[in-house]
Amino acid sequence: MRAVQPWRATFLSVILFLLFLLLWHVATRPAAGAATVDPAYAALVGNAAASGSQTPFPGPAEVGARLWQHLRDPFYDRGPNDKGIGVQLAYSVARVLTGFLLAALVAIPLGFLIGMSRTVYRAFDPFIQVLKPISPLAWMPLALYTIKDADTSAIFVIFICSLWPMLVNTAFGVGAVRQDWLNVARTLEVSRLRTALQVILPAAAPTIMTGMRISVGIAWLVIVAAEMLIGGTGIGYFVWNEWNNLSIANIICAILFIGLIGMLLDTVLARAARLVSYRE
Numbered sequence: 001m002r003a004v005q006p007w008r009a010t011f012l013s014v015i016l017f018l019l020f021l022l023l024w025h026v027a028t029r030p031a032a033g034a035a036t037v038d039p040a041y042a043a044l045v046g047n048a049a050a051s052g053s054q055t056p057f058p059g060p061a062e063v064g065a066r067l068w069q070h071l072r073d074p075f076y077d078r079g080p081n082d083k084g085i086g087v088q089l090a091y092s093v094a095r096v097l098t099g100f101l102l103a104a105l106v107a108i109p110l111g112f113l114i115g116m117s118r119t120v121y122r123a124f125d126p127f128i129q130v131l132k133p134i135s136p137l138a139w140m141p142l143a144l145y146t147i148k149d150a151d152t153s154a155i156f157v158i159f160i161c162s163l164w165p166m167l168v169n170t171a172f173g174v175g176a177v178r179q180d181w182l183n184v185a186r187t188l189e190v191s192r193l194r195t196a197l198q199v200i201l202p203a204a205a206p207t208i209m210t211g212m213r214i215s216v217g218i219a220w221l222v223i224v225a226a227e228m229l230i231g232g233t234g235i236g237y238f239v240w241n242e243w244n245n246l247s248i249a250n251i252i253c254a255i256l257f258i259g260l261i262g263m264l265l266d267t268v269l270a271r272a273a274r275l276v277s278y279r280e
Contacts, residue, residue: 021060028059058249066249067256081241083233089257091233095151096219096265099158103215107163108208111170112196115204121171128167136161136222140229150230154223161222162215169211173204209273216269220262 058066074086114121136157143153177200227236235254242250 024060028057030056058252063249063252067253070253070257080232083238085235085238085254085257088233088235088238088254089261092223092227092235093261095154095227095234096158096216096223099155100162100212100216100219102155103159103162104166104212106159107166107211108170111167111208112174112200114167115171115174116196116200121175128164132164132168136218137225137229140226144230150232154226154230154234157226158219158223162219165214165218166208166211169214170204170208173207173211174200176207177203205276206273209269209276213266213269213273216265217262220258220265224258 070085074084075090076082076084077087110124114124139160140153140157143156144150147153147156223234224236224239227234228240231237231240235258239251239254242254
């Protein structure tokens with residue numbers, strides 16, 4: 001395969017984006033003769049759904065204007081139900097990073113233990129196979145009942161969903177370390193702790209980073225749904241609240257920000273994984 005020039009890929013991306021905006025604009029143009037609702041009447045009734053009409057899907061110009069409003073003042077705080085989108089995203093990112101880091105503190109050492117011993121692996125494997133497929137949101141009612149705090153419960157759900165990819169990948173990476181390297185360490189009478197830190201950890205690091213990358217992606221997906229359940233703050237609550245207000249433009253803006261933050265988190269861990277690979 002021939003090498004692709006970076007500017008060509010960028011140019012094609014811009015063309016595709018402009019084409020998407022054009023199709024969006026054409027698809028959302030009001031049809032000729034379409035019935036409209038008197039704004040004063042809609043305001044009197046309260047929302048479009050109550051007036052028996054449907055809120056028109058916003059076009060790119062309306063969404064762009066709303067996006068600029070969010071970017072102009074993203075961190076305002078005017079009360080419990082009126083916070084800037086930057087504040088909502090900050091709450092969500094803080095929950096994700098807290099649950100993710102707690103999961104890493106548990107999953108990586110435990111994955112080392114499982115990967116270094118077949119006996120321990122066989123002992124833990126039934127529990128992993130049973131617990132891993134459970135949806136993280138299924139834990140939310142139990143978390144709310146036992147912890148009795150919505151914010152901590154959301155962090156617990158992030159912890160659960162982040163745990164398994166890191167645990168499985170760490171155990172796999174440790175178990176896949178070449179036996180020749182371990183034999184050399186035994187021949188040189190290197191201690192088990194030093195072998196783990198200087199031989200096994202560098203060899204398993206790329207696989208561990210892959211697990212961390214998968215975990216943070218899943219965590220960012222789950223936090224949106226979790227915050228819809230717990231309410232209060234966060235980008236998930238923002239989306240649900242804007243749906244209740246029938247503000248489709250704000251929902252589209254939130255979806256865009258969710259995608260951008262997810263891409264940023266993935267990019268950071270992807271670059272960290274490349275740095276680890278380069279040291280090999």
